Amino acid sequence: MxxxxxxxxxxxxxxxxxxxxxxxxxxxxxxxxxxxxxxxxxxxxxxxxxxKSIWCNYQPAERGNLLRKFANLFRRDVDYLSKLATLNGGEIINNSVGEVFASAACLDY
Known part of the structure; x- marks a missing residue:
């Protein structure tokens, strides 16, 4: 956390x-x-x-795996990304942390 x-x-x-x-x-x-x-x-x-995008060459399961890896990078870098979001939007850090985790959850979905 x-x-x-x-x-x-x-x-x-x-x-x-x-x-x-x-x-x-x-x-x-x-x-x-x-x-x-x-x-x-x-x-x-x-x-x-x-x-045709190279993305079209990936099977759905492969696409899902790549998106989950990307989501895990969001979680790994939550401190950096939430600070950057706070700098960008001026909101409180707790909201930015929530947004990073929500973004990761969207990628997981």
Whole structure:
């Protein structure tokens, strides 16, 4: 479980890029992307909708296993993710912790 006496100011933001089309792209900063960033994301989304995703090659059981692994990463990194969510939204840390666990539960489902 998470430490109730954490200081959000202690969090280190590890990534300040935008993840588009399976690649990291330079972004203006962690708070905002540029018009060019949005254009890249829209273009990648259009291409993805036109081709068969590699995800289609996975059997349903394999997809479920991958999503559960992802959910477990949320649980493993609950402290970091909840601090990041608190920094982003300004809510209390206990709510952010709950959101991280709720997100993991959605992935499990």
């Amino acid at each position: 998470t430490d109730k006496n954490i200081k959000v100011s202690d969090i280190e933001i590890k990534y300040t890029q935008i993840f588009i089309n399976s690649k990291w792209h330079k972004a203006t900063n962690v708070e905002e992307g540029t018009k060019a960033d949005i254009d890249k994301a829209v273009e990648a989304a259009k291409k993805a909708s036109e081709i």
